[in-house]
Amino acid sequence: MKKSQIKILSMATLIAISGMYACKPKNAGNAAAGDATKAYIAPGKYDEFYNFVSGGFSGQMSVYGLPSGRLFRVIPVFSVDPEKGYGYSEETKPMLNTSHGFVPWDDLHHVQLSKTAGEIDGKWVFGNANNTPRVARIDLTTFRTQEIIELPNSGGNHSSPFITENTEYVVAGTRFSVPPDDANGDVPINTYKQNFKGTLSFISVAKEDGKMDLAFQIQCPGVNFDLSRAGKGVSHGWFFFSCYNTEQASTLLEVNASQRDKDFIMAVNWKKAEEYLKAGKGKKQSVKYAHNVYSDATHSATSQIKTEVTVLDSKELQDICYFIPCPKSPHGCDVDPTGQYIVGSGKLAALIPVFSYDKILKAIADKAYDGEFEGIPVIKYEAALYGEVKKPGLGPLHTEFDGKGNAYTSFFVSSEVVKWNIKDLKVLDRAATFYSVGHLCIPGGDSKTPNAKYLIAYNKITKDRYLPTGPELSQSAQLYDISGDKMQMILDFPTIGEPHYAQACAADIIKPKSLKIFKIAENNHAFVAKGEKETKVVREGNKVHVYMTAIRSHITPDNIEGVKMGDEVYFHVTNLEQDWDVPHGFAVKGANNAELLIMPGETQTLKWTPDRVGIMPMYCTDFCSALHQEMQGYVRVSPAGSSVPISFSTGKTETPPATK
Amino acid sequence: MKPSGITTWVRLILALCGALLIVVLFVPMWRIDLDAPQYPEGLRLLIHPHKIAGDVDIINGLNHYIGMKTMHTADFFEFTILPYIISIFALLFFVVAVINKRKIMNILLFVFIAFGVVAMIDFWKWEYDYGHNLDPNAAIIVPGMAYQPPLIGFKQLLNFGAYSIPDIGGWIFMSVGMLLLLCVIFEFRKQRSL
Incomplete structure (x- = not known):
């Protein structure tokens, strides 16, 4: 080879290599943009929003200000907190009592602010325990855990603590189906199909003092219940639960629960369930669960073990439960501000199905069924479907709404937030998150009138974002300004534990009621x-x-x-x-x-x-x-x-x- | 012979003054506002005719550092007689308006001013007492430092700024005195011009 040829060849190689580098996907370093001054709150000024963020495996809930991302408080809920003496003082020990005895830890996944007429009323915030199934109520005058109720017939409470539009009920759905508490549970694990049941719990909430009571449970086929949302407005009276593992596998779910092309969203007519309950169709079942209440008068908690629950059978009692097919192991099933549209998010899917409440009702009236699953009618997919968002991204998880006709969906696999229009199902904008986003939060994003100034994406992975702290890294919240057409990231701040879901509301709703002292x-x-x-x-x-x-x-x-x-x-x-x-x-x-x-x-x-x-x-x-x-x-x-x-x-x- | 009576509208003003003094019974007369870095919202001591009110417990709690005695309504005998004195003044204003005697109006002015002066001297004495008679075992002792709040106006006391000013009752009381003075002057001039 001639010298000049070698030269040309090496030049070409160099160009090819550098070209390859230029094609390397953009990383966090060059993708961050936006106007950070929008998140700046000057010293001495208040934030505009309270942000309640689940702590995941920390078992706690943290309170941030938005848009500054300043951490104000970590509320111990299901985990002991030696700093505050929570779970250590004689007064607070009963709060963590369960039918298993004292359980000093849990996994708090989701938060829900109480609502009146579909709007956040700032009275309480609820949290769920995903391990030893429980629901907690936190009082927003004291920012303390005021009540914890355990759930029988359940093996982990994940699709919770979602609430109806007047906080009539907080629901809980078992993530792990298990044999009912009064059955002999000493059965082979591979008898899932015969012996395992899924249970949905409806906890009533007293209007004045927020006192919780396990009103009834609905026994369902054995599947995994993942997330849920109440209907609102037109669909008030219904609840929607996403279900996966309709394969009913009890081992290697990562493969065995991902076989079917479609799993389900379960629509539950809870008004109908109330009617059956009134008519005495429920069966009293002997169970054991703890109900713990803290009193600000005695500054002490009491724990009571309750022994009975009324169970409605979804197979026997017609018209309570219906399955709607939903692609690929759905996670989110989110209801838009009007209550008309239900957005399913199949976490392995590459499209987003949007169901119509009117079409669901019509399908039920017309009996447009595709057979049954374990005795429960399965509505034809097309009969319930309003339309599909095509090619939005990979792995949709959760959707929040801006009240202007748009939806924002998180995509875990493709690490992005996608804004799309509900009516025409067109993608409008997409923004990268860093990395592996879970839930989203818009202040009032699940209410009838969202306050859509900001969106927060809660992310799992931060390895090239924050100063390293050894093998274990902080997870993150990323704040976007969504007041314009394009989402703009304006702040990136670390979180406590693992943030799953979060909610936010205008500070004015809560701030004036905050207690200063106990008399x-x-x-x-x-x-x-x-x-x-x-x-x-x-x-x-x-x-x-x-x-x-x-x-x-x-x-x-x-x-x-x-x-x-x-x-x-x-x-x-x-x-x-x-x-x-x-x-x-x-x-x-x-x-x-x-x-x-x-x-x-x-x-x-x-x-x-x-x-x-x-x-x-x-x-x-x-x-x-x-x-x-x-x-x-x-x-x-x-x-x-x-x-x-x-x-x-x-x-x-x-x-x-x-x-x- | 010159008439000893009072002009009708002046008598109406005197009656109004009597009514205003009744209002004084139900509102604070004086207040001391305290301001410190730790208390951006401020602390307020309110002096009513019959009690001290406002953030008394908090101020008492703070004053223990400098060894000041704690303040309690029961420690001031003034609070037992002040409501009666004010009521009697109110009554006297009505009486003067009704019996229509200029001379008695003049005497009322004299007594009213005298009372005001005595009341301020008494107030100053209490302030002096609390500000100077400090516990010698107090945690904070600044040599030469006394904590007497100002009679009226502003004074810096260590980390606290103290503003002592009349509250609504005090303003009413002073206005009543001023109105009475104007009434007396008006009647005096009218008398001379006759």
């Missing part, structure tokens, strides 16, 4: 000390009750003697402050549980079992004042059988008589 005069805790004069130490056998108070900057009593080895000491600490933003903490050396954080006017109890003779310090853990470091005291622990009497004081300085 000490209304404190009905059994061990409250409403002033330093009421402090005391009382021995009852080997239990020692310390009625303690905390106020800037001392605890009373701060010198305690007469505690002996073998005692169980209960520090009942009342925060006497009546001023906002003045919590006190309490900790004692060697405590095997946690600390307490006590809000103004509240009483909380830490149980402490001394493990050695000596002087044990205790102190306030929350930097309450200029003299916070002085807010401390001592407990003297004497040997078992010692004759040191119970004594307690604060500010007493004379030398006591010597004791052995």
Whole structure:
């Protein structure tokens, strides 16, 4: 080969290689765009929206401000939180009681703000537990978990806590079908088809105080229930659940539950179910589930084990349940603001089917069925279908709405958000997310009138976005400005745990109702000390009750003697402050549980079992004042059988008589 | 002989003053606003004819750092007599309006002003007492520092700015005094021009 030929050849090779590099897909570094000042909230200014984000495997729910992405609070729900003493204080331990005993962790997937007439009313936010099936209600005056109800006949609660338009019901659908609780569950796993059942739970919510009650359950064929949404407006009275594993596999679901071309969305006529319930068609079933309620009057939770539930059989009772075929293991089944359109998202599909509520009703009236599945009519796909969004992306998961006739769907596999028009089913815009997006959130995005200024995409993978922190990385939220025709990413912020679903609403709905203090005069805790004069130490056998108070900057009593080895000491600490933003903490050396954080006017109890003779310090853990470091005291622990009497004081300085 | 009576519309004003004084019984007379970095929303001490109100507990809680005595309505005997004094003044205004004697109106002016002066001196004395008689074992002792709030106006007390100003009752009280003074002057001039 001539020299010039070699030159040409190597040049060509170089061009080819560089051309290949130029074709390499764009990465996060060069794809981020948008005007970050739109997400900027100047110091001293409030955010426009509250954003409630599920913590996934953290079992908690976090509260952010939007558009700034500032984290304000992490609310412990299903997981213990030593920081706040949640699940450690005697008062909060019953909140995590279940029929399995104390379960200190769960997997919180979805959040739902309570609604009135299809609009967010700012009273409560609900969360679901995907492991040991439960639903929690968080009060939005205190931002605390107020109630947790366990669900019988269920094996993991995923399609939850979705609510009806007036918060009549919070629903829960079992992700894992299992044999019913009153059946003999000791059966071969491969008898899924015969023995396993799916259960949908309808939890009623009292209008005034939000008290939950397991109103009824619907027993369904054994499948996996994934997500759900209530009908609204025209479709109020119906609920839609996505189902997968209609193959009814009990092993290697990743292959065996992906065989059928179409799985189902199940339409549930819950008004009809109510009629059957009234007519006494439900069967009382003996079960066991915990119902835990926290009282702000006694500052304590109580746990009750309930033993009965009314079950409606979907096979026997006609007209409650209908299946609608939906491509490829659907995840989201989201209802648009008018209630007319139901968007199915088959997570392995390359199209989005949109079903029409009117067509579903007509198909039922015309009996346009494609046979039955386990005794439940299957509506013909075309009979229920409004239309399909063609080539939107790969792996649609979840859809939110802007109230202007557009839908936004997340695509896990192709890592993008796609905006499309509901009427003509045309794709309007697409924006990349980084990476592997799950759910989306538009403030009020599932209400009748969304506030479509922003959209947040919750992503799984951040490996080239954030500073690395070893093998485990933060997951992310990406905020888009959707006020214009094109989506524009304006902020990217890390999240707590794994954010599945989130909801947001205008701050004005919640902010004015936020509680500042608990009134000490209304404190009905059994061990409250409403002033330093009421402090005391009382021995009852080997239990020692310390009625303690905390106020800037001392605890009373701060010198305690007469505690002996073998005692169980209960520090009942009342925060006497009546001023906002003045919590006190309490900790004692060697405590095997946690600390307490006590809000103004509240009483909380830490149980402490001394493990050695000596002087044990205790102190306030929350930097309450200029003299916070002085807010401390001592407990003297004497040997078992010692004759040191119970004594307690604060500010007493004379030398006591010597004791052995 | 010069007439000893009062012009009708002046008598109506006097009656109005009597009515206004009754209003004073139900509203705060004075207020001290406190402002600190930790309290951007501000703290307010309200002095009614019969009680102290506002953020009393919070202010008491804060004052323990500097060793100031805690304030309680029951500690001030003034609160037991002030409502009666104001009621009596209201009554006197009605009486003067009805009996129509200029001389008595002049005496009322004198007594009213005298009361105002005594009340302010009393207020100042309490402020002095609370600001100076501090617990020697207090956590925060700044040599030479006293915490007497201003009688009226603004003063910086460590991290707190204190604004002492009349509240609605105080303004009414002063307006009543001013109206009474104007009535007396008007009647005096009218008398001379006769």
